[in-house]
Amino acid sequence: MYSFTIFDKIVLDGDIMKDFYKLLHEKIKNALDKTEYCDEQIVVSESNRRDLGEYQYNGAMNLAKKYHKNPNDIAKEIVDYLKEDSFFLSVSVASPGFINMTISPVALVEVLNSQTFNYEKKEETIFLDYGGANVAKSLHVGHLRSANIGEALNRLCKFLGYNTISDTHLGDWGRPLGLVILELSKRYPEWSYFNPNYDGIYEDVPITNNLLEEIYPYASNKAKEDEKYLKEAQEMTKRLQNNEKGIIDLWYKIMDISKTDIKKIYDRLNANFDLYKGESDAEKYVPELLSYLDNLDIVIESDGAKVIPVKEESDKLEIPPMLLVKSDGGILYSTTELATIYERIKNYQPDEIWYIVDKRQSLHFTQVFRASKKANITPNTNLVFAGFGTMNGSDGKPFKTRDGGVMRLTDLLDIVKDECLKRLNPNIVDNRDEIAEKIAMSAVKYADLLPNRESDYIFDIEKFCDLEGKTGPFILYSTIRMKSLLNKAKENNITYQKMYLIDNEYDKEVVLLLNNLDSVLNKAFNSKSLNDITDYLYKLTTSYNRFYTENIILKETNELKRESWLYLTNKVYEVNKLLLDILAIQIPEKM
């Protein structure tokens, strides 16, 4: 039905079209220009009545309101001009004014052959803050989303041509570290670092990551119950903040061990940071920040504390002032946050800073952002809060392990990996461990990026291990199968240069979906949510799989068909590879 000869060439207007929708948009605009109507916001979309057409334009109904005319008449007038263009196979009006368009297969093929995936380099620099690991504490499941979403957004920005800087912003300072060091001093008072006359001589002490992970919760709980212990912890925190030589040297040791462990887990998730800066780095800018703020009129005293009021007229909720300095002279995390912004502006001058953090911190960031604007720290920088939903257990409450504790991220990843290893094709003998690891990460990442960024979602270990259906392993399997097909073609010296024709509804569907790539990427960028991409990956992959089962590509005797289909297969394979890479999912050779 869609067959045609290869001599039926049509000429596309303008430059090579990266975005099919821009082309469609232009066609509609040209038609509208010939009429008396003007639509400021032309929206063309996939038709939800595919029996009537592939794409739809609903503007006639709005124009009818604007010009006080019958929408059907307006639509007919527009359609008359659209019909003159051979780009369309058919254009029609449906009551009360829907315009349905079907694209000429020739045009579809032309567009596909001219598609490119390159984006121009842009001037803007986007600074991304994600990860949020804490020193001396194991990463837990709550850290998963930040790493996954942040890393994917980072890669998306880069692909679209932006400069990016990523920073995990370690929790490496303040009371938590004071607690850990205090407890170490209780258990190992003999260490030279605790000696007031510490001479700076290096001492090898048996600190391990496991020890740190055990100590922190212990000390944290003890401080809640034992007032004396809390006082001591505050004292130790002060010694750390005063840069006491022995304490600082010990802190460096702790940092070293903990950071190594943190990086190991981020490596598994394929999350890479340009910077491993932390609160301790921002701390250095606090005095400078405070003296800068002292010269402004925005800091006031309230109950003995220094605060920056950030309330605005339009607020429905009372927004409390940002606490800058506590009544006892100490500083709080909002101060550190502000100092971090101060530091980033000073050193990197980003155009935007994106915070990929738990959405429950929304109020905190509202306060800090407003304070930053008020203090004119970020006159040219857009601060963006990209909060993500909370991960709950299958009971809908914050996720806990069976014994009520918090599950370590590394344990979660191991559980999924073991499951993948069990189910791995027994015919595969080499690199089983490595393959299972990649499949497991695809399962975890894909499931994590599937819901909308802002939705809370239920973390269900069963679901993460389920490797069928709308999952990472499904996408991987299909992608590897495409690669295998392409390899087989290569072995048989079958080459393919371009798409010549659309033969049936199956290859056509794939071509139509490929046209959406640019829109999908831009939508994901604007919404800062990856579910547009995971969703598109699934649609494209199933659409291809259907085509694959319906057409035996390599055995096709019509060379034009076979070559077109291989070209199409390669396109889908390239797009899948690209999108998986943006999601930071790695593809194993076999599975």
Next chain:
RNA sequence: GUUCUUGUAGCUCAGUUGGAUAGAGCGUACGCCUCCGACGCGUAAGGCCGAGAGUUCGAUUCUCUCCAAGAACGCCA
């Protein structure tokens, strides 16, 4: 208490600049390997889009009220 978010199929979730017949995965029932990788493909059942009112040609989408769940709310991070 105040404010915000959420409520869509048995379960887990998509879906709005207001559009035609509301989607997907899992699960359930039934099919498809002498053919490129069946972790695949197809078919079917399953919904008063939380309830009620309003705005209009037209509402899952916008407004209001109510019900239910969750979150945040000055010296913790």
